[in-house]
Amino acid sequence: MARASGDDRQREPLSRQEIVRSALALADSEGLDAVTVRRIAAEHGVTHMALYWHFRGKEQLLDGIAEYLFAQIEIPPAAGESWDRRLLFALSAMLAVLRPHPAAAQLTQGRVLSSDAGLRLTEQFLGILREAGFSGEQSAVIATQLFMSVIAFVTGHPGPSRLDDPEGYEAAARTRTALLGALDQARFPNVTAAAAPLARCTEDASYYDSGLELLAGGVRAMAARLPQP
Amino acid sequence: MARASGDDRQREPLSRQEIVRSALALADSEGLDAVTVRRIAAEHGVTHMALYWHFRGKEQLLDGIAEYLFAQIEIPPAAGESWDRRLLFALSAMLAVLRPHPAAAQLTQGRVLSSDAGLRLTEQFLGILREAGFSGEQSAVIATQLFMSVIAFVTGHPGPSRLDDPEGYEAAARTRTALLGALDQARFPNVTAAAAPLARCTEDASYYDSGLELLAGGVRAMAARLPQP
DNA sequence: ACCTGAACACCGTTCAAGT
DNA sequence: ACCTGAACACCGTTCAAGT
Numbered sequence: 001m002a003r004a005s006g007d008d009r010q011r012e013p014l015s016r017q018e019i020v021r022s023a024l025a026l027a028d029s030e031g032l033d034a035v036t037v038r039r040i041a042a043e044h045g046v047t048h049m050a051l052y053w054h055f056r057g058k059e060q061l062l063d064g065i066a067e068y069l070f071a072q073i074e075i076p077p078a079a080g081e082s083w084d085r086r087l088l089f090a091l092s093a094m095l096a097v098l099r100p101h102p103a104a105a106q107l108t109q110g111r112v113l114s115s116d117a118g119l120r121l122t123e124q125f126l127g128i129l130r131e132a133g134f135s136g137e138q139s140a141v142i143a144t145q146l147f148m149s150v151i152a153f154v155t156g157h158p159g160p161s162r163l164d165d166p167e168g169y170e171a172a173a174r175t176r177t178a179l180l181g182a183l184d185q186a187r188f189p190n191v192t193a194a195a196a197p198l199a200r201c202t203e204d205a206s207y208y209d210s211g212l213e214l215l216a217g218g219v220r221a222m223a224a225r226l227p228q229p
Numbered sequence: 230m231a232r233a234s235g236d237d238r239q240r241e242p243l244s245r246q247e248i249v250r251s252a253l254a255l256a257d258s259e260g261l262d263a264v265t266v267r268r269i270a271a272e273h274g275v276t277h278m279a280l281y282w283h284f285r286g287k288e289q290l291l292d293g294i295a296e297y298l299f300a301q302i303e304i305p306p307a308a309g310e311s312w313d314r315r316l317l318f319a320l321s322a323m324l325a326v327l328r329p330h331p332a333a334a335q336l337t338q339g340r341v342l343s344s345d346a347g348l349r350l351t352e353q354f355l356g357i358l359r360e361a362g363f364s365g366e367q368s369a370v371i372a373t374q375l376f377m378s379v380i381a382f383v384t385g386h387p388g389p390s391r392l393d394d395p396e397g398y399e400a401a402a403r404t405r406t407a408l409l410g411a412l413d414q415a416r417f418p419n420v421t422a423a424a425a426p427l428a429r430c431t432e433d434a435s436y437y438d439s440g441l442e443l444l445a446g447g448v449r450a451m452a453a454r455l456p457q458p
Numbered sequence: 459a460c461c462t463g464a465a466c467a468c469c470g471t472t473c474a475a476g477t
Numbered sequence: 478a479c480c481t482g483a484a485c486a487c488c489g490t491t492c493a494a495g496t
Contacts, residue, residue, distance in 0.1 A: 013478080013479060013480090014479085014480095036468085036469070036470090037469080037470060037471090038468080038469070038470085046480075046481095047480070047481055047482080048469095048470085049471085049472090049480075049481070049482085050479075050480050050481075052470095052471075052472090052480095053478080053479055053480065054479090057470075057471075058470065058471090109381070109384065109385060110385070113405065113409065113427060113428070119409075119412065119417060119420055120416075120417075122419075122420055122427070123416070123417050123418070123419050123420050126419035126420060126423060127419055130419060136419070136422050136423040136426060137423065137426040137430070138439070139419070139423060140423040140426035140427040140430050141426065141430045141435075141436055141439045142439065142443065143427075144385065144427070144430055144431070144436075145378075145382060145436075145439065145440050145443055147385075148378070148381035148382055148384075148385040149374075149377070149378040149381055149382075151381065152338070152377035152378055152380065152381035153374060153377055153378075155338065155377075156338060156339070156373065156376075156377040176342065180342065180348075183348065187349075187352070188348060188349075188352050189352070190351075190352050190355035190356055190359060190365070190368070191348055191351055191352050191355060193365050194355060194365040194366065194368060194369040197365060197366040197369035197370065198342060198351070198369040198372075198373070199342070201366070201369050201370045201373055202373070206370070207370055207373075207374075210367070210370045210371065210374065210451075211374050213447070213450075213451060214371065214374055214444070214447035214448065214451060215443070215447060216447075217446065217447040217449075217450030217451060218442070218443035218444060218445075218446040218447030218450070219443065219447075220446075220450065221442075221446030221447070221449065221450055222439075222442060222443060222446060242459080242460060242461090243460085243461095265487085265488070265489090266488080266489060266490090267487080267488070267489085275461075275462095276461070276462055276463080277488095277489085278461075278462065278463085278490085278491090279460075279461050279462075281461095281489095281490075281491090282459080282460055282461065283460090286489075286490075287489065287490090
């Protein structure tokens with residue numbers, strides 16, 4: 001990934017895209033703390049001030065990562081489908097994009113309304129919710145809460161990613177399981193009994209299936225209580 | 230809040246509690262970035278290395294903040310109540326504690342299972358969910374997702390807190406509303422129509438009421454699909 | 459037991475300057 | 478247009494030392 005500074009004396013100019021992509025790769029492999037102006041610059045064989053020509057500051061660089069993630073979310077067109085199936089598709093599309101980037105997903109949390117792709121996503125969710133019969137205000141509230149929840153499902157995934165570092169992931173999961181299992185059974189009967197699922201429940205697809213069911217079921221329940229038009 | 234270094238020549242020794250409390254106050258008033266070993270130390274009229282006697286490092290200090298927050302969550306005893314009402318009480322209790330600390334709440338996200346008070350909370354949620362008929366595995370998954378969602382509802386609250394800085398809050402909300410309202414109405418019909426609720430929906434209690442309804446409704450829907458015992 | 463002083467490696471940002 | 482060099486203020490951490 002790193003571009004040695006010696007092997008290409010005539011480097012082509014950086015682009016915002018390249019910078020954002022290497023920042024995202026850094027977040028994926030070493031976490032958000034590793035996303036540093038200086039380290040990103042080093043990846044490109046450039047001094048760290050070079051990035052300030054492309055971004056006004058680090059905050060704008062992080063905005064760029066969030067925008068990049070939002071832009072990848074493609075909600076499949078499903079014109080003939082019911083609103084609740086379309087909602088499920090939309091939530092799945094978000095999860096599919098964010099899951100590989102548990103560290104960087106954090107950056108999307110406060111940036112939905114300040115990125116173009118985030119606004120496009122919001123627009124689509126509002127459309128689905130309006131179709132379900134919710135008012136503009138209700139749709140705004142529910143869309144925000146769905147975004148926050150989906151993002152949190154992904155960022156809540158602790159430690160190293162299973163995809164990037166499977167053996168590191170395994171070791172961390174085993175350690176957590178052992179710690180939970182060793183707790184006082186009198187004080188924590190349910191925790192000790194469910195030590196393994198608690199420690200590793202975010203690892204497999206069923207975790208996200210359950211999350212989608214929780215959210216979609218909640219929205220359906222709220223829709224069912226709406227006054228009939 | 231700051232303790233001048235001159236006014237008490239015989240300072241009583243620091244305690245972890247005091248350090249954690251001033252760190253939390255700093256997060257509340259200026260955000261997580263302001264929570265700095267050096268600034269906390271200055272609040273107490275002490276050099277920054279003094280904190281290293283009380284904490285092994287900054288990470289442990291942040292653990293302390295999370296622990297402190299979890300410890301304040303008191304789920305009311307409600308022995309005779311149905312499981313879904315007790316679930317609602319438990320979620321409300323979490324929200325009540327976390328809402329005043331939108332910045333610091335972020336710290337609780339990955340620390341539920343590594344803090345004593347977080348484990349106590351987990352135990353109580355698992356108890357409620359087991360009573361609803363979910364298996365240990367299902368309860369672990371759902372409890373985790375409920376935690377993540379509630380925390381995200383609070384941390385998603387952008388900008389300055391309404392309680393700590395009402396006029397700053399108002400100004401930020403107005404700016405966001407104006408920005409959303411000025412978007413292209415052809416591309417963003419629903420966003421522009423709901424500009425105000427989108428920009429400020431996290432401000433009032435109904436936002437959190439809606440969030441609780443969403444989550445509780447989702448869990449009820451999942452419980453309703455369980456095979457009858 | 460509780461805190462200080464000096465030192466270190468690292469960070470984001472500014473500003474003038476180079477090509 | 479695109480990048481460098483030097484400088485600055487700030488950060489977390491270590492380690493030996495003080496009381």
